[in-house]
Amino acid sequence: MxxxxxxxxxxxxxxxxxxxxxxxxxxxxxxxxxxxxxxxxxxxxxxxxxxxxxxxxxxxxxxxxxxxxxxxxxxxxxxxxxxxxxxxxxxxxxxxxxxxxxxxxxxxxxxxxxxxxxxxxxxxxxxxxxxxxxxxxxxxxxxxxxxxxxxxxxxxxxxxxxxxxxxxxxxxxxxxxxxxxxxxxxxxKLPDGAREILSQSGVVKRMVLKYQKRRQFFFVGRKLNYPIAFEGAMKLKETSYLHGEGVATGELRHGPMAMVDRNLLLIFLIPKDSVYEKNLSVLREARKNGGQVVAIATEGDRVVKRYASEVIYIPKTLEVLSPFLTVIPLQLLAYFSAEVRGYNVDKPRNLAKWVTTE
Missing domain, CATH: 3.40.50.10490 (Glucose-6-phosphate isomerase like protein; domain 1)
Structure with a gap:
């Protein structure tokens, strides 16, 4: 290939x-x-x-x-x-x-x-x-x-x-x-949505360069984007060797909020969906506590822009399909975070494509 x-x-x-x-x-x-x-x-x-x-x-x-x-x-x-x-x-x-x-x-x-x-x-x-x-x-x-x-x-x-x-x-x-x-x-319509996000890869890279001194990341998501938060954290860890943690949005107030300060970068998955208002409330609180926030949000959402430090937009889609789009910026984030550090992004250290021992 x-x-x-x-x-x-x-x-x-x-x-x-x-x-x-x-x-x-x-x-x-x-x-x-x-x-x-x-x-x-x-x-x-x-x-x-x-x-x-x-x-x-x-x-x-x-x-x-x-x-x-x-x-x-x-x-x-x-x-x-x-x-x-x-x-x-x-x-x-x-x-x-x-x-x-x-x-x-x-x-x-x-x-x-x-x-x-x-x-x-x-x-x-x-x-x-x-x-x-x-x-x-x-x-x-x-x-x-x-x-x-x-x-x-x-x-x-x-x-x-x-x-x-x-x-x-x-x-x-x-x-x-x-x-x-x-x-x-x-x-x-997802293929075109994916292409639209990939066309913004330069935006993701500029964001990575802006925050490249950060070494602690929270990936925050709720409901359908809760699993995507965990996947984003894993991608960051395995490619760039930075500490990323997946957090359920509602759980941020139950302990993890104590870690929020200007040295922590929070990646909020906040598309316009049935849990948007609850997510926005937590995002605002994180910002109030000094957190730097990058939001993955639905195109046209100007409200989230008032509170997030940076916004990466995804196209509109049905709520149940949002994970197919929100995950792509996180993959790009992991890739560029490794690239700017000069790491071998195809073969991360200590890892194999599949594990052959239990």
Whole structure:
């Protein structure tokens, strides 16, 4: 795979996100008979993954509960393996892995198999161990991802899980045919939305240069953007070796606010959604306490500009689809933070593309 005009693979892969989304849009929101059968039989869904895949599961839990009305759990694979989860009839285990070879998640599959639970794998490699060992798998088809830090594959994982939730929602009569059509129509606009954000990459780089002396970051999000806050923090840590922490917006007042001062940079995920006013209230308080705030906000939002130090705008979309757009500025933030420090952004120290030991 050639990097073409890109200085490294990770930037190339971030800029391939619109293509990945377009490819997904060309597909229908339907699945193979085996996938449909497994999903229809589920009474409860258990997501299992590591790292970025765990964050996809966090979002999946929200998608499945809100769109499909099905009870859902989400586990870090190593924790799933270390505990004694209480399973019940009708459980469906959904393992998520970019490589399909993650050691801890393979152990989770073994545990699920021992308990006679059906397994669905969401992978980016149709020939992987997970694809072979699962009852059925969904290939996210993001294309080969060379950089260690997952970017476009995370987008494809989110899309696969979103599609599963839509299918289940329709099957369980949680959403109507008209609602499904509206969601699909809005999803089809995401590639252009992603391109619009990527066209602002220079804005993100200038912001990184402005705050490059900062070494402490809070990524703050609520509801659908709570998992994205965690993913943004992880991307920053694994590429630029800076300390980033994902914080639920409402939890900022329950301890973390004590750390807020002018040396801490807060990245607030605050699109115009059902929790906007609550998020704005916390943002204002953080600013009042001396925090420097970068807001990821919906285009046209002038209110947030009064309080945030910097604003990076994303296009308007449905609330449920906002994570597909808010994550892109965070990936760019992580990339530029590593680039300005001269780090190897494709191969961060001490890390591998997938973990082969438990």
């Amino acid at each position: 050639s990097r073409r005009t890109y200085p490294n693979f990770i930037l190339k892969e971030i800029f391939e996100i619109p293509e990945v989304l377009e490819k997904i849009c060309r597909e229908t929101f339907e699945f193979s008979g085996k996938v449909r059968s497994l999903l229809r039989g589920a009474r409860r869904v258990i997501f299992v993954g590591c790292g970025t895949s765990y964050h996809a599961g966090m979002l999946g839990q929200i998608f499945f509960e809100e769109l499909a009305g099905i009870p859902t759990l989400n586990f870090i694979a190593s924790e799933f393996n270390s505990r004694e989860p209480i399973f019940q009839k009708g459980d469906l285990v959904v393992v998520i892995s970019q490589s399909g070879e993650t050691a801890e998640t393979l152990v989770s599959m073994k545990l699920a198999r021992e308990n006679k639970l059906p397994i669905l794998a969401v992978v980016n490699n149709s020939k992987s161990s997970m694809a072979k060992r699962a009852d059925v798998f969904i290939d996210t088809a993001a294309g080969k991802e060379t950089a260690v830090a997952a970017t476009k594959s995370f987008m494809a994982q989110m899309a696969a899980i979103f599609r599963m939730a839509i299918f289940l929602g329709e099957q369980r009569r949680k959403i109507t045919f008209q609602t499904k059509a509206r969601l699909e129509q809005a999803f089809s």
